[in-house]
Amino acid sequence: MSYSGEQKYEQRAFLPDEARAVSPPSGTVSPALLQWAVERFGNRAELERRFPKLSRWLDGAELPTVRQLEAFARATLTPFGYFFLPEPPREEIAIPDFRVRSGKPLRLTAKMQALIGMLQIRQEWLSEYRQRSGRPRLEFIGKFDATVAPQKAARDMRAVLRLPDDWPRASSTRADALATLANQAEAAGVVVVFNSVLGNNTHQRLREEDFSGFALVDQYAPFIFINTGRERAKAAQIFTLAHELAHLWLGQSGISRVTLGQEAGQEIERACNRIAAAFLMPEALFRAAWQELHQEPLQEMTYRLSEQWKVSRAAIVVRALELNLLDRVQGDTLLEELRSSYEEREEKAAHAGGDFYRMQMRRLGRPFVEAVIEALEEEELSYREAEELLDVRAKALTRLLDRFTPS
Incomplete structure (x- = not known):
């Protein structure tokens, strides 16, 4: 293209x-x-x-x-x-929409349509650029279907991403764990985009209640978008990223509103939640950690485990229920308490800002920026085309070029 x-x-x-x-x-x-x-x-x-x-x-x-x-x-x-027009048009949904609230599908907003369209254009360009450059197909895309055993898919994800079983516990903070996961995903060929606004338009904020993220499947240039809305904790972003990675392994593009302790609307969402949980909290290690703390009060135990595994307390409770480590009534009661409190939002995402270069790398995805700059240097793209793809003006592109160092 x-x-x-x-x-x-x-x-x-x-x-x-x-x-x-x-x-x-x-x-x-x-x-x-x-x-x-x-x-x-x-x-x-x-x-x-x-x-x-x-x-x-x-x-x-x-x-x-x-x-x-x-x-x-x-x-x-x-x-x-x-x-x-004589009447409102019927618009096609760009990718499958798996979001539900109270059992009902959610409407795709204009911001989300524009956002998905933006990333699809970038994906199309990057996919063709990588193919022209001789990059191989990514074999993990669509490797499994929704009937796969969660632990099997999770093991394969960790192997491809070169992460040990206990990698979350090796991270000092949730921010470090999120960065590690994103970096390893990008090293494997995935473009991971973090943003809370539409492109660079701070007047078009993305609402956290609308969606958590989405995955765009492609054999050469898969994209994942993570909504970093003002109230989205790092723990939620970690689980969402693992959930969207599961979408890639299942070969299914889609928009997600990840919920824990509540029934996901479709089988693909339930499968991705189970795979994400097995990926972040491997069964054997989680059982051992649970046993070490089983004499602690439940509230204290779930808090300490969430700190260890860098996930929310709700994710800990759901994982314990999946593994039959926790009584269903106890677990459902605690989940309801967590949903009705602000406890799961205690670690708010930082407001977008600060260092321009780092912010653009998060908003665009480092592999995508690298490819655009390479194409610019090879004269496959003009400066104007690079500005359009990166959604930046000439001065901002110059700043990116001045700071850019290939990985």
Whole structure:
């Protein structure tokens, strides 16, 4: 694929042909289209703060001017032509969506659609670049299906990622464990992206309640995205990363809202949760650690084990239930207490900021940045194309090039 800036993700947003051909008519804009854009965006309160007349627009009591409509389109990530269609369009979901809340599927928001589209463009470019460069297929992609024994998949994951069985306990902090897991995944060929906003747009924050992460399967350039929303603890990010890695081993792209102690909506999610638990807390070692502390009060024991394994207390309880180490009534009671408290959020993710270079490496994924810079140096990409792929301006690209050191 020869990359062109025309493929930038905002322009890839599932725009039907009839919307591309529309120019703003002299007639009115349907309130139904405005209402659809609000629902698609997923956060009416945020839009009402930015557009005080929104309620009047939706009621049909007043209509936005062209300039207001353009601003509304940008804010809601809606292609401008959509507002002049006869009815709201039906949009295709880019990848399988496994998220549920209270047993019901969740709506894919405009931010998430734009985010997935952005990473798919990067993935397509990187996959073709790696193939042209003679990189081999990644044999672990789709190696198993959802019926695999969790411990078998977990062992294979640790072998490919070159991690010992007790690697979480060898890390001094959860942040160190998360960095270790991400680094080993990237060394194996996976691009791991951490972000709490859409690209570099700090005005488009990603809500933690919408999704935990997603996986984009590809034999040459698999991508994983981890939502680092303001309240997402490192323990949650570690489990989510392990869960999304399991998606790659099962060969299944998808959007996840990882929940512990609650039934996941589909078998693939249950399988990925079980594999992630076996990967992070191998059975033999976990049983031994549980036995060492079994005389401690349950609250204290789960806290100490969560510190050892760098996961949440909920993950410890669920793993103990899976291995029949804990009475079901006791376990369910403790899980309910944990869900109703803020205890599982005690280690909040740091607000994105600080060192520009490190932040961009997290937001883009180091292997992707390396490939773009290599292609730039080989004159396979122009500077403008590199800016588009990395979603940075010329000055920021120069800063990246000045700081970049190949791994």
